[in-house]
Amino acid sequence: MPSAKYTPREIEPHWQQVWAAQGTFKTPNPGDAGFDPKKPKYYILDMFPYPSGAGLHVGHPEGYTATDILARYKRMKGFQVLHPMGWDAYGLPAEQYAVQTGVHPRITTQSNITNMKRQIQALGFSYDWDREVDTTDPEYYRWTQWIFIQLYKKGLAYLAEVPVWWCEALGTVLANEEVIDGRSERGDHPCVRRPMKQWMLKITEYAERLLADLETLDWPESIKIQQRNWIGKSEGAEVDFEVADSKEGSIRVFTTRPDTLYGATYMVLAPEHPLVAKLTTPGQKAAVDAYVRAAAQKSDLARTELAKEKTGVFTGAYAFNPVFEKSDPKAKIPILIADYVLTGYGTGAIMAVPAHDTRDAEFAVQYKLPIVPVVMPPEGWLKAHAPAEAKKSGADALRAHFAQAPQSFAEFFTDDGVAFNSPSIEGLHTPEAKKKITQWLEGRGQGKGTINYRLRDWLFSRQRYWGEPFPVLHFEDGSHTLIPEAELPLRLPEMEDFKPTGTFDPPLGKAKDWLYVAAEVDAQGQVVRTRPWREGEALKANEKKARRETNTMPQWAGSCWYYLRYLDAKNDRKGWRPEVENYWMPVDLYVGGAEHAVLHLLYARFWHKVLYDLGYVHTKEPFQRLFNQGLITAFAYQDEAGRLIPNDEVEERDQGFFVKATGQPAKQITAKMSKSLKNVVNPDDVVNEYGADTLRLYEMFIGPLDGSKPWNPRDVPGVFRFLQRSWRLLVEDDESKANAGALRANLSNGQAGDAELERALHKTIKKVGDDLERMAFNTAISAMMIFVNECLKAPEKLGKSQAERFVLILAPFAPHIAEELWQRLGHEKVLAFEPWPAFDEAQTKDASLELAIQVNGKVRGKTSVPADASEDAMKQAAQEAVAKELAGKTIVKVIVVKGRLVNIVIKG
RNA sequence: GUCGCGGUAGCCCAACGGCAGAGGCAUCCGACUUAAACUCGGAACGGUGCGGGUUCGAAUCCCGCUCGCGACACCA
Numbered sequence: 002m003p004s005a006k007y008t009p010r011e012i013e014p015h016w017q018q019v020w021a022a023q024g025t026f027k028t029p030n031p032g033d034a035g036f037d038p039k040k041p042k043y044y045i046l047d048m049f050p051y052p053s054g055a056g057l058h059v060g061h062p063e064g065y066t067a068t069d070i071l072a073r074y075k076r077m078k079g080f081q082v083l084h085p086m087g088w089d090a091y092g093l094p095a096e097q098y099a100v101q102t103g104v105h106p107r108i109t110t111q112s113n114i115t116n117m118k119r120q121i122q123a124l125g126f127s128y129d130w131d132r133e134v135d136t137t138d139p140e141y142y143r144w145t146q147w148i149f150i151q152l153y154k155k156g157l158a159y160l161a162e163v164p165v166w167w168c169e170a171l172g173t174v175l176a177n178e179e180v181i182d183g184r185s186e187r188g189d190h191p192c193v194r195r196p197m198k199q200w201m202l203k204i205t206e207y208a209e210r211l212l213a214d215l216e217t218l219d220w221p222e223s224i225k226i227q228q229r230n231w232i233g234k235s236e237g238a239e240v241d242f243e244v245a246d247s248k249e250g251s252i253r254v255f256t257t258r259p260d261t262l263y264g265a266t267y268m269v270l271a272p273e274h275p276l277v278a279k280l281t282t283p284g285q286k287a288a289v290d291a292y293v294r295a296a297a298q299k300s301d302l303a304r305t306e307l308a309k310e311k312t313g314v315f316t317g318a319y320a321f322n323p324v325f326e327k328s329d330p331k332a333k334i335p336i337l338i339a340d341y342v343l344t345g346y347g348t349g350a351i352m353a354v355p356a357h358d359t360r361d362a363e364f365a366v367q368y369k370l371p372i373v374p375v376v377m378p379p380e381g382w383l384k385a386h387a388p389a390e391a392k393k394s395g396a397d398a399l400r401a402h403f404a405q406a407p408q409s410f411a412e413f414f415t416d417d418g419v420a421f422n423s424p425s426i427e428g429l430h431t432p433e434a435k436k437k438i439t440q441w442l443e444g445r446g447q448g449k450g451t452i453n454y455r456l457r458d459w460l461f462s463r464q465r466y467w468g469e470p471f472p473v474l475h476f477e478d479g480s481h482t483l484i485p486e487a488e489l490p491l492r493l494p495e496m497e498d499f500k501p502t503g504t505f506d507p508p509l510g511k512a513k514d515w516l517y518v519a520a521e522v523d524a525q526g527q528v529v530r531t532r533p534w535r536e537g538e539a540l541k542a543n544e545k546k547a548r549r550e551t552n553t554m555p556q557w558a559g560s561c562w563y564y565l566r567y568l569d570a571k572n573d574r575k576g577w578r579p580e581v582e583n584y585w586m587p588v589d590l591y592v593g594g595a596e597h598a599v600l601h602l603l604y605a606r607f608w609h610k611v612l613y614d615l616g617y618v619h620t621k622e623p624f625q626r627l628f629n630q631g632l633i634t635a636f637a638y639q640d641e642a643g644r645l646i647p648n649d650e651v652e653e654r655d656q657g658f659f660v661k662a663t664g665q666p667a668k669q670i671t672a673k674m675s676k677s678l679k680n681v682v683n684p685d686d687v688v689n690e691y692g693a694d695t696l697r698l699y700e701m702f703i704g705p706l707d708g709s710k711p712w713n714p715r716d717v718p719g720v721f722r723f724l725q726r727s728w729r730l731l732v733e734d735d736e737s738k739a740n741a742g743a744l745r746a747n748l749s750n751g752q753a754g755d756a757e758l759e760r761a762l763h764k765t766i767k768k769v770g771d772d773l774e775r776m777a778f779n780t781a782i783s784a785m786m787i788f789v790n791e792c793l794k795a796p797e798k799l800g801k802s803q804a805e806r807f808v809l810i811l812a813p814f815a816p817h818i819a820e821e822l823w824q825r826l827g828h829e830k831v832l833a834f835e836p837w838p839a840f841d842e843a844q845t846k847d848a849s850l851e852l853a854i855q856v857n858g859k860v861r862g863k864t865s866v867p868a869d870a871s872e873d874a875m876k877q878a879a880q881e882a883v884a885k886e887l888a889g890k891t892i893v894k895v896i897v898v899k900g901r902l903v904n905i906v907i908k909g
Numbered sequence: 910g911u912c913g914c915g916g917u918a919g920c921c922c923a924a925c926g927g928c929a930g931a932g933g934c935a936u937c938c939g940a941c942u943u944a945a946a947c948u949c950g951g952a953a954c955g956g957u958g959c960g961g962g963u964u965c966g967a968a969u970c971c972c973g974c975u976c977g978c979g980a981c982a983c984c985a
Contacts, residue, residue, distance in 0.1 A: 223913050227980060230912075235984075256985060269985090311983085346984045353985085360983055455984050598980075632979095669920095702933070704922055708915075709978075716921065719933040722948085780923065783932035790932090793949095853928040858966040860928050896965055898927050906965045 003825065005735070005742040007728035009692025013817040017125055025833050026127040028083050030569070031584045036081075043080040044585050045072050046564055046624075048593030048601075049087045049134075051556075052113035053094065057120040058674060059682045059700065059712060064592045064630040066697045067706050067778060069126045071590065073813035074773050076127075077837040083585050084127060085567040087134035088114050089560050093171065093187055096467040100500050106467045110137060120684060124693045125816050127833070132570040136559030137467075141566060143490030144576035145558050146472045148608060150483050151615055153473075157203040158461070160481065165199055165460055168192040172501030173464040174199065176555065176600075197505060200462040200471065200552060204607045208232050208454040210621075211606055219626040221707070227598045233455025238439045240352065240448035242268060242320040245333055249279050252320060252336070255347030255453055258357065259442065260434035262324045263423040264375035265352035266365070268336045269313065271344040272296035280336060282317025289314050289338060296340045311364045313339030322352075323447040324425070324438075339364060347453050355413070362413045374407040376418040376431065386411040459604065461555060464507040466499035468553030474520055474528065475548045482528055491549075509551035516551070519544040560601055561608040564588055564623060579617075587620040595629040602627070628776065632709040633700070635680035637672035640665055645672070647679040671711040682712050694815035695721045701778035701814065720782070724818055726789050727811065730796055731804050731822050744825055747797045754800025761791050762803050763844035769810045770837070778814070785811060801826065806838040853902040854879045856886045860902075872897045879903035 004011065020026060029036035045068050050061055065086075072084040088110075095106035095113070114135065121128075134141055152158045165174040170190035174197060179186045204211075212232045215225045237257035244251060252268060270277055272293045281289045292314040318336045325332035341360055342351050355365035356374040365372055383399040384392075388409045391402045403410065404421065417431035425441055426434040442448030462471070470491050472484045484491060494515035499508045510516065519534040521544050531547070540546060562576075568585050569577040602624070609623040638651040640660050651658050651667050658667040674681045687696045698720040704710040731748060733740050740746075754762075765788040772781035788807065792799050805826055812819035812832055823832045846868055852875060854862040864882040866875055876895050880887060883905065890907040897903050 223980080226913065230981065233984060237985080254985080258985080341983050341985095343984065351985050358985070360985075363983090453984080595979080699933095702921090710921065713921065713934075716934050723933085725948090779921095779933095780931075783923075786932055851928085855927080855966070858927090858964095863928075894965065896927090898966095901927055902966095904927075904965055 003742045005733065007725050007732075007734070007818065009694060009724075009817065010689075012821040013123075013125065013688075013693050016817045016820045017122060019820075019831065020125075020127070020833075021130075023831065025831055026084070026129050027131055028081065028129045030581050032580070040079060040081040042083065042585055043072075043075045043590075044083040044564075044588045045075070045590045046084075046567075046588045046592070047086060048591070048597065049089050049560070049563060050117065051089050051092050051094075052110055052117050054098070054109065054113050056113075056116055057684050059684050059687070059696075060594070060633050060674075061121075062124055062684055062696060063633055063700045063706070064594070065121070065124070065126055066700050067628075067630065067776065068590070068592050069697075070701070070778060070813040071773065071776075072127055073816060073833065074837065076833055077809070077813070077835060079836070083132075083567070084129060085132040085134075085570075086121065086126070086128040086130070087132075087563060087567065088117075088136065089556070089563070090114065090135050090137040091468050091556050091559055093465070093467075093556075096465055096499070097171075099467070106499075107137065123688055124684070124697065127816070132567045134563055134566050134570055136469075136563065139490040139492050140573065142469045142559065144566065145469050145554065145562070146489050146491055147486065147576060148562060148612070149469075149554070149558075150472055150486060151617075152202060152608075152611060153483055155611065155615070157206065157611060159201055159203070160198055161201050161458075162196050162198050163201065163460070164194045164196050166192045167195050167197070167505070172503075173507075174460065174462070176460045199460055200550075202459040202461045202607075204459045204604070205454060205456055207607050207610050208234070208456045209452075210610055211456075211603065214606075214610075214622055218622055218624070220624075221627065221629055224595065224598045224602070224627060224629065228603060231456060231599045231603065235453050235455075237451060237453065238435075238442065238448050239348065239451045240323065240442060242323065242334075242352065244276075244280065244336070245319040245321055247280065247318060249276060252276060252350050253348045254350045254352045255451060256352055258354065258431075258435070259438045259448070260420055260423070260426060260429075260431055261354040261357050261375050262322065262352070262438060263420075264354040264356050264373045265322050265334065266355060266371040266373055267334050267353045268320055269339045269342045269351050269353055269361075269364070270316075270336065271342040271349040272338050272340055273344040274338070274349045276350075277316065277338055280316050280318040285315055285317035289316055292338060311339060311341050311360070311367060313337045313341075313364060313368065323442065323445070324423075335370075337368075345457060346455065356407050357413060357415055359413055359415060362408075366408070372408055373422065374404055374414075375420060375422045376414060377421050378403065378414040378416070378418045382414065382416070382418075383410075386414075459607075461558075462552035463555050464501070464505065465553050466493070466496065466508040468555065469493075469558055470509065470553055471550035473550040474518065474531070475550065476520075476545055477547075481550075484531060485528055488531060493553075507551040507553065509549070509553065516549055518547050518549065520547045557601060557604045561605045562612075564591075564605075565612075565618070576617075579619075582617075583619055586618060587623055587625045590626045590628065591624040592628045592630060594632070598629075629707055631705070631707050632673065633682075633703075634671040634709055634711045635674045635678075635682060636669050636711060636713070637678045637680055638667040639670055640667055645678060647677065649679050671709075674712075682714075687717065691717060691721045692724075692817070694724055694818050698724065698782060698815055702782045704779055706776055706778060723782075723786050723789065724815060726793060727785075727807075727815075728818065728822070730789060730792050730799065731808075732825065745796065745799075747799055748801045748804050748826070752800055754803040755795070755798035758792060758798055758800075758803055760844050760847070761788055762806060763840040764788075766806065766810055766838050766840040767842075767845050770840075773813070782814060785814075808832070809835055809838050850900055852879065854883050855902055855904040856883055857906055858904060861886050868900070872899070875899075875903055879905065 047065050047068050072082045075082050090110050095109045098109055099106040136142060166180045167174050168185045168190050171185060175185055175192060180192050184190060185192055212229060212234055215228060235257050237255060238259040239253050239255050240259060241251040241253050314337060316336045316338060319333045320336055321327050321332045322334055353361040355361040355372045357376050377400060380396050383403055387399055391399060420426045420429050420434040426437050429437060439450045470493055472489060472491050473481055474484055475481045494512040496512050498511060502508060514533060517534045518531040519540050520528045521530040523529050565577050568581045605623055609618060612618045613621055638646045638658055640646055646660055646667055650661050652661050658669055660667050672678060684696060699717050702720050731744060733743055733745055735741060765784050768784040769781045808819050808822045809832060820832060849865050849867050852864050852866050853860050854864060862882045864878050866878050875897050887907060892905060893908050894906040
């Protein structure tokens with residue numbers, strides 16, 4: 002006899018085995034057996050995890066459960082669903098662990114993958130494991146290298162000597178976006194800027210398209226905003242300022258406010274600007290050199306920290322403001338250098354308009370440079386920011402005051418206004434003034450309208466061992482080329498010693514057998530073949546000595562295109578076949594954490610667009626819809642001084658929390674899970690105690706998928722009880738009964754289901770379906786709880802068909818228990834492809850409803866009316882119900898909201 | 910500092926501009942039990958962060974403030 006009690010520990014592994022053995026979730030591609038071209042497709046993707054030694058934490062299953070529920074739901078709705086999983090397996094932790102212990106990162110990575118895969122599989126996700134990818138597998142990274150080759154051939158990959166972030170502790174350079182306030186994002190180590198020769202990818206060439214195509218995406222607005230900010234498009238003009246008394250020609254600046262040119266009273270160059278040395282007068286040389294040297298040593302951290310105190314030095318040189326005649330005394334303005342001007346943005350030089358730019362203003366005030374206002378603020382602004390003595394002045398007086406002493410106002414005016422003190426654009430509003438002055442400059446050949454982006458090219462090389470090798474050869478003459486595609490994958494050499502070299506050279510430089518090759522070159526100078534080459538070995542006539550690139554690619558590389566490899570994961574001739582790509586792409590829903598808002602998502606979009614241009618993919622964007630799951634936090638404790646106390650040093654008693662050691666009261670707060678706070682929840686523990694279905698359900702029930710929410714161990718049993726009740730609704734679980742473990746009699750005696758329950762079920766099916774469509778899992782679960790609670794008031798009234806339909810809607814959420822109940826209901830086939838139950842709209846409505854009756858917006862009574870009552874009937878019923886309130890009053894108006902309420906507005 | 914998101918019962922959270930409460934947890938009472946746990950039944954609990962406005966009617970829309978979280982942070 003099957004077990005009477007709900008025993009997740011038995012049924013969950015059982016059904017996982019059945020699914021695996023039957024290949025239930027194996028998804029056919031176009032052309033494969035079982036592929037149905039008539040079905041619509043749905044590609045639902047999780048951000049694949051880094052296989053960490055710590056294993057899964059409860060944050061992973063949050064997104065994975067959501068996508069699994071939707072994948073199962075979509076299958077039942079008749080979609081062909083692609084739902085794969087894999088491993089973003091290159092990464093620094095395995096390499097650092099390897100350096101410390103000598104264990105090869107491949108071994109660590111493999112065992113981490115094994116462990117995490119076991120954990121993920123224990124949760125019953127319906128992934129097609131035949132499509133599993135691992136970015137460190139040569140059969141995977143050969144295609145990462147292949148894509149790099151396409152980038153290289155398209156001129157989008159280049160070597161450049163650029164100032165980069167060097168992290169001593171990690172022994173590598175990092176991308177700008179991996180460094181936060183001068184410290185590494187991973188490990189929080191100090192970083193310094195130094196120039197190094199690096200591979201760069203020209204993502205800037207795609208800036209405009211990356212920006213514009215955001216409009217076509219169904220993504221959270223906050224992510225789009227972050228990407229827009231990151232790309233940082235700004236429209237303005239480049240303006241040339243002729244250097245006075247020098248043969249250096251002119252300095253080009255970028256400004257978004259060409260309309261303020263008449264207010265430019267000085268210029269500032271970044272300390273790194275190439276003209277600095279040439280412009281500096283002998284008298285200023287010592288001061289300028291000292292400043293440049295100090296700036297070079299300062300990390301960006303120091304630069305920003307000192308932002309409050311702006312510093313700079315006069316170069317001794319002057320320039321002519323192009324809007325004035327050179328003879329005009331206002332034309333000649335000093336050129337300074339200051340580190341508040343950045344070398345990497347615009348032209349590395351600015352015209353300073355202190356009256357209308359807060360940074361310039363700060364600097365001007367400090368160095369007593371002239372401030373000339375040229376944009377008149379609107380009256381409202383003048384009033385609000387006027388100094389006390391001028392507060393009560395009229396508009397004209399305020400304007401005169403502003404023209405005279407803009408610095409006496411509460412702040413500097415940086416918005417749009419009306420140009421003044423600006424002869425050629427006098428009286429124009431800012432947008433027109435910008436246009437006109439730009440045209441004027443263009444006409445004189447002294448400037449032009451320009452668009453600038455904050456986005457920089459992507460620093461694509463790392464001085465690490467554990468990453469994809471570049472398919473690149475360097476010749477002795479300094480030139481470089483690609484290895485032949487036939488030699489892909491270029492495998493990472495086996496090395497005993499992959500420790501950082503202690504210099505700026507990457508560890509791969511130590512793999513001498515791998516490093517040097519003899520490259521056979523054809524008549525066109527193309528490399529057709531390579532072979533290992535040892536020092537002293539003879540070269541054939543058509544061979545050239547070459548050295549392999551020793552940098553490796555950053556971790557982002559593998560994750561830039563993994564969603565494409567899933568399409569055709571086993572293909573050893575192509576990264577993916579066009580007909581397969583054409584069917585599955587784009588990804589219909591991509592779920593993951595918001596921490597990848599900019600980097601991963603921008604890089605992947607960039608690669609995708611390149612592949613689109615080359616004809617390898619047919620959509621401009623990879624991820625049509627994106628959803629960010631929120632963070633799962635946990636309780637943590639603070640003592641009275643606000644110090645965080647690890648969870649195991651706090652006890653709960655007398656309805657409060659106390660620090661064990663001191664007995665002082667502690668305050669419960671929520672915080673990110675962290676090892677140091679000892680508040681990390683391990684999914685394995687939850688699975689062992691309550692089962693995977695409970696974990697899945699709890700993670701979805703705790704709150705909306707976006708938005709962070711605290712893990713509260715006390716709440717977990719609540720959803721477990723719901724599953725138990727669901728079980729008991731169908732199965733006789735009283736072990737003392739003769740039919741223990743069997744279906745309840747009402748489910749096997751052919752009786753019809755209760756009509757009221759039928760209505761309740763239709764309501765539930767509708768609600769759950771609607772909620773799934775809008776990813777409101779918490780309310781869907783709540784609806785099912787209501788249904789079960791309703792049924793349990795009289796379980797014997799439930800009919801078999803009703804039980805079956807309930808099991809089917811429960812299945813996406815709690816697939817194991819659903820599968821078990823489905824089988825006990827007499828089905829031999831798994832329920833994964835059963836059609837989603839239908840509902841009848843008419844059945845979702847009650848026959849009569851309770852109408853609230855308001856008088857002047859306050860509820861004064863209630864009455865019951867038939868659901869199809871006319872408006873007049875409702876008015877009638879309402880007025881009767883609150884007749885007392887209406888006595889002697891005049892009814893001004895009666896508002897009827899169908900199915901909800903009647904509001905009677907009275908007077909007197 | 911700027912931008913974004915959010916504040917509803919002791920806690921997690923529901924509520925097309927229409928009766929503030931769906932669900933879960935915790936609490937209390939009761940049933941079961943020798944007892945406890947489990948389970949089951951029942952009860953109590955707030956007027957929606959604060960102040961204005963729009964409306965017949967505001968948790969919901971608008972304005973200002975406040976607190977929390979997140980992102981960016983001299984980008985000319």
